[in-house]
Amino acid sequence: MADVAGHLAGISxxxxxxxxxxxxxxxxxxxxxxxxxxxxxxxxDEGTGFYVVCGGRVKIFKVSTEGKEQILHLCGxxxxxxxxxxxxxxxFPADAVAALPSTVLFFPRVAFSSLIRQDxxxxxxMMAQLSKRLRQxxxxxxxxxxxxxxxRLAKYLLYLSGRDGDETVDLDxxxxxxxxxxxxxxxxxxxxxxxLNRLGLICSRGAQIRILDRRGLEEIGLEGKRLx
Amino acid sequence: MADVAGHLAGISxxxxxxxxxxxxxxxxxxxxxxxxxxxxxxxxDEGTGFYVVCGGRVKIFKVSTEGKEQILHLCGxxxxxxxxxxxxxxxFPADAVAALPSTVLFFPRVAFSSLIRQDxxxxxxMMAQLSKRLRQxxxxxxxxxxxxxxxRLAKYLLYLSGRDGDETVDLDxxxxxxxxxxxxxxxxxxxxxxxLNRLGLICSRGAQIRILDRRGLEEIGLEGKRLx
DNA sequence: AAAGGACTTTGACATCAGTCAAAGGGATGT
DNA sequence: ACATCCCTTTGACTGATGTCAAAGTCCTTT
Numbered sequence: 001m002a003d004v005a006g007h008l009a010g011i012s013x014x015x016x017x018x019x020x021x022x023x024x025x026x027x028x029x030x031x032x033x034x035x036x037x038x039x040x041x042x043x044x045d046e047g048t049g050f051y052v053v054c055g056g057r058v059k060i061f062k063v064s065t066e067g068k069e070q071i072l073h074l075c076g077x078x079x080x081x082x083x084x085x086x087x088x089x090x091x092f093p094a095d096a097v098a099a100l101p102s103t104v105l106f107f108p109r110v111a112f113s114s115l116i117r118q119d120x121x122x123x124x125x126m127m128a129q130l131s132k133r134l135r136q137x138x139x140x141x142x143x144x145x146x147x148x149x150x151x152r153l154a155k156y157l158l159y160l161s162g163r164d165g166d167e168t169v170d171l172d173x174x175x176x177x178x179x180x181x182x183x184x185x186x187x188x189x190x191x192x193x194x195x196l197n198r199l200g201l202i203c204s205r206g207a208q209i210r211i212l213d214r215r216g217l218e219e220i221g222l223e224g225k226r227l228x
Numbered sequence: 229m230a231d232v233a234g235h236l237a238g239i240s241x242x243x244x245x246x247x248x249x250x251x252x253x254x255x256x257x258x259x260x261x262x263x264x265x266x267x268x269x270x271x272x273d274e275g276t277g278f279y280v281v282c283g284g285r286v287k288i289f290k291v292s293t294e295g296k297e298q299i300l301h302l303c304g305x306x307x308x309x310x311x312x313x314x315x316x317x318x319x320f321p322a323d324a325v326a327a328l329p330s331t332v333l334f335f336p337r338v339a340f341s342s343l344i345r346q347d348x349x350x351x352x353x354m355m356a357q358l359s360k361r362l363r364q365x366x367x368x369x370x371x372x373x374x375x376x377x378x379x380r381l382a383k384y385l386l387y388l389s390g391r392d393g394d395e396t397v398d399l400d401x402x403x404x405x406x407x408x409x410x411x412x413x414x415x416x417x418x419x420x421x422x423x424l425n426r427l428g429l430i431c432s433r434g435a436q437i438r439i440l441d442r443r444g445l446e447e448i449g450l451e452g453k454r455l456x
Numbered sequence: 457a458a459a460g461g462a463c464t465t466t467g468a469c470a471t472c473a474g475t476c477a478a479a480g481g482g483a484t485g486t
Numbered sequence: 487a488c489a490t491c492c493c494t495t496t497g498a499c500t501g502a503t504g505t506c507a508a509a510g511t512c513c514t515t516t
Contacts, residue, residue: 062366064374065452068474072366087352087359093366116351123344123351124315130358131315137365138290138300138321144372145411146292148472175494183373188473190495206482206494224293296504376502403464416503418465434464434512 007054007105011078013125021119028111034098041096047085049108053077056102060094061180071181073136074099074173080129086112099177144183147224150192152182154221157202161211171207195227235282235333239306241353249347256339262326269324275313277336281305284330288322289408299409301364302327302401308357314340327405372411375452378420380410382449385430389439399435423455 008014008022008029017025031054034040040051040058051058058075072094075081085092086109116123143152156178160169171178179189196202201217203210211217219225236242236250236257245253259282262268268279268286279286286303300322303309313320314337344351371380384406388397399406407417424430429445431438439445447453 062370062374064370068374070369070373072369084359084362087355088363090363093363113352116355117348120345120348120351123348123355124341126355127315127344127351127358130355130362131312134312134358134362134365135316135318135321137362137369140369141298141300141365141372142290142292144369145298146290146296185474186494187475187496191473194495413504414464415466415505419503422465 007052011052011080013052013080013129014122015125016121017119018121021115021122024115025107028115029105029107032104032106034102034104036098036101038098039095040098040104041082041092043093043095044091047082047090047092047109049106049112050080050082050086051096052080052105052107054103054105056098056100056104058102058104059097059099059177061097062094068185069180070183071177072140073133074181083126083130085109099173140183147221148226149182149184149188150196150227151221151224152184153189153192153196154201154217156182156221157209157211158214158217158221161214167214168208168210171209192227199227235280239280239308241280241308241357242350243353244349245347246349249343249350252343253335256343257333257335260332260334262330262332264326264329266326267323268326268332269310269320271321271323272319275310275318275320275337277334277340278308278310278314279324280308280333280335282331282333284326284328284332286330286332287325287327287405289325290322296413297408298411299405300368301361302409311354311358313337327401368411375449376454377410377412377416378424378455379449379452380412381417381420381424382429382445384410384449385437385439386442386445386449389442395442396436396438399437420455427455 008025014022014025029052034056041047043062053075055077058081059071060073060075060081061069061071063069073079073081081096082092116126143155147155157169160171161167173181175189175193176186179186182189193202193204196217197204199216201211201213201220203212220227236253242250242253257280262284269275271290281303283305286309287299288301288303288309289297289299291297301307301309309324310320344354371383375383385397388399389395401409403417403421404414407414410417421430421432424445425432427444429439429441429448431440448455
């Protein structure tokens with residue numbers, strides 16, 4: 001229990017709450033562990049609550065009838081998922097699988113609802129979380145509909161390097177998963193990485209990618225320039 | 229004022245509030261009118277509040293550098309938009325334009341925030357609204373990434389006919405706008421409509437479309453079947 | 457009724473990206 | 487060290503969809 005309460009402090013969804021709320025949260029939160037690849041829920045399952053990632057990584061995704069996968073979000077420690085079904089009462093809108101060995105906290109819907117009713121700060125944090133995800137989804141829609149794959153990849157590389165401020169970025173997911181994140185397939189991703197290498201925009205060796213021409217990537221990822 | 233208060237009762241975001249809250253809402257809400265095509269806000273504009281549509285229709289969309297447009301949502305009477313920037317404090321994530329002559333209520337951010345802090349019912353309604361939009365966006369991402377245009381169109385036609393329960397549906401948007409909603413262009417939409425006609429799945433005359441083979445549309449829109 | 461303009465349709469074409477197949481490379485476990 | 491498996495890369499090909507251009511249709515305005 002003390003362990004659970006410790007986690008709560010570092011989770012943005014639970015920032016700035018009253019002491020009593022933390023105790024209540026750690027009382028209703030249930031810790032669950034999943035092996036890599038293990039399924040947490042499936043699209044359409046009844047949403048009996050939502051989750052917060054403690055450790056590992058959880059993949060939220062959709063699958064087509066032909067088996068192609070589109071990742072909606074990769075949730076790392078401190079991030080929540082499955083909130084949507086708490087507030088709409090329908091089934092989960094997507095699948096969730098542990099992309100790495102993962103530990104999560106599960107908060108049952110009813111108990112959490114009554115908690116959120118009592119604490120405006122918790123409600124506002126939740127609205128901020130939902131809004132953030134909505135903004136991210138709007139960006140993904142924009143990318144899928146209005147950018148070509150090279151543009152999406154360039155933007156993603158800039159995003160990764162922006163976090164570190166570094167010229168060398170490490171892909172934190174396999175290339176197959178990166179393809180699913182960018183709305184394409186591994187073969188296409190591989191070809192475009194090769195092309196960016198040839199053009200001297202990047203220098204990639206395995207999961208390590210050195211950015212050689214940031215401006216060039218910006219033209220492709222942000223300004224819609226096409227590859228020659 | 230009485231007029232404004234009258235509107236509030238029928239808006240799902242404001243359902244089930246205390247009488248005092250309605251009065252407060254009608255006090256802080258500002259009515260604004262827009263001509264057809266008039267811009268309400270642009271992506272990146274500072275979000276000083278959010279909107280509720282009273283009459284008309286508001287288009288929320290993204291535009292690519294080449295000018296292609298992807299509609300995120302068409303907001304009709306009773307629907308809200310621009311909420312995201314209330315809770316994240318960043319600029320609006322997309323553009324908003326009146327698709328028809330429209331009247332909206334504007335709720336300034338700060339005043340609304342304090343209101344939501346006082347009334348858990350309003351907070352829960354807002355979370356439900358955000359969740360609903362999130363679910364819709366997840367569906368759009370799925371469609372854009374995992375379905376081809378015929379599938380998206382078939383699904384949309386089924387959606388329209390489901391509302392009426394009727395075999396004949398009327399497109400409530402121009403075909404150009406429908407294309408932007410489905411993530412394609414008018415030429416492609418036109419060709420696919422022609423193909424569905426040829427195959428005997430529908431019979432379209434202008435904006436009127438009669439569904440001749442519902443099962444066939446379901447195979448295309450829901451099961452990923454390809455057109456011959 | 458005529459004229460103008462916007463929306464829609466059709467055709468020819470280019471191209472991006474997915475499919476299928478096979479080879480290459482790297483990690484893991486025996 | 488070796489074998490196996492999985493991920494990744496490359497090649498040849500196909501197909502869906504966007505681009506460009508022109509013709510057609512509908513609606514509004516004069």
